[in-house]
Structure formats: structure tokens, C-alpha cells
Amino acid sequence: MVTKRDDGIADPHQDLRNSGLKITLPRLKVLDIFRNSEQRHLAAEDVYRILITEHSEFGLATVYRVLAQFEQTGLLKKSQLGNNKAVYELNDGEEHHGHLVSTSTGEVREFYDLGIEERLKVIVRELGYELTDYDITAYGTPLVDKR
Numbered sequence: 001m002v003t004k005r006d007d008g009i010a011d012p013h014q015d016l017r018n019s020g021l022k023i024t025l026p027r028l029k030v031l032d033i034f035r036n037s038e039q040r041h042l043a044a045e046d047v048y049r050i051l052i053t054e055h056s057e058f059g060l061a062t063v064y065r066v067l068a069q070f071e072q073t074g075l076l077k078k079s080q081l082g083n084n085k086a087v088y089e090l091n092d093g094e095e096h097h098g099h100l101v102s103t104s105t106g107e108v109r110e111f112y113d114l115g116i117e118e119r120l121k122v123i124v125r126e127l128g129y130e131l132t133d134y135d136i137t138a139y140g141t142p143l144v145d146k147r
């Protein structure tokens with residue numbers, strides 16, 4: 001999980017050390033992008049595109065590898081949204097949330113609804129299980145065209 005320093009300023013070096021990963025330039029860069037992006041959810045291609053605008057020389061294969069390492073070590077969370085859209089976000093201990101994907105722009109929004117979680121607990125219990133995790137992705141078209 002990523003941490004904040006006492007002064008509230010992010011320390012990517014510390015995060016990498018805590019995760020047991022060696023500090024390398026691609027890892028620092030990718031972590032930096034997630035820290036500073038206005039978009040919380042980023043696909044591998046988004047990260048790659050940002051790296052290009054920053055004139056970084058890493059290939060898409062490197063981006064995929066770093067993202068996979070970050071997911072394995074818990075720095076990032078990966079969510080599969082639909083068939084071919086996987087997004088990553090910082091694993092900063094925020095509440096379990098669902099994702100809403102705009103079918104017109106691909107924008108990803110988050111939502112949290114205790115009612116859904118409570119309902120799922122009941123459904124799963126009725127099937128003889130205890131809810132340990134869930135994954136909700138909703139799709140919608142914007143009511144107001146923001147393009």
C-alpha cells in the first residue's frame with residue numbers, strides 16, 4: 001500500500017522500499033504518474049501516453065511489466081472493466097468502491113454505496129457463503145453531453 005509522509009507529501013522512494021522493489025527509474029516514473037495524475041484510474045496505454053509526453057524512453061512492454069509488479073506488491077489495484085479495459089489505481093486504502101464507465105467517453109468514475117454492499121452480503125449469505133470481496137462495474141451514457 002502507498003503511504004503518506006508525516007508532512008503529507010508522497011515519498012515514492014519509501015513506497016518502493018516498503019514494497020520490496022528496487023528503485024529504478026521506470027518504477028519511480030510510473031509511481032509518480034499515478035501520484036500526480038488528475039485521473040485516478042489509468043490504463044497501461046494511458047501511462048505510456050503520459051510517459052511519451054514527458055519524453056521518457058520506456059516502451060509499452062516496460063510499462064506493462066512495472067504495472068504488473070506494482071499490482072503484485074500491492075502498490076496498485078487493478079480493475080478489469082469490461083472485456084478489454086483494465087485500469088490501475090493507487091492502493092491507498094480507500095473504501096471499496098464500484099466503477100462507472102461512460103460508454104461515450106470511456107471516463108471512469110467511482111461510487112460507493114453501502115446499500116449495495118449490504119444487499120450483496122445478504123445474497124451471498126443466502127447462498128451459504130460469506131462475502132469477502134466484490135467487484136461492480138456499471139456502464140452508462142452521460143445525461144448531459146460533456147464532449
Ligand SMILES: [Zn+2]
Nearest residue numbers: 041089097110
Ligand atoms: Zn477505482
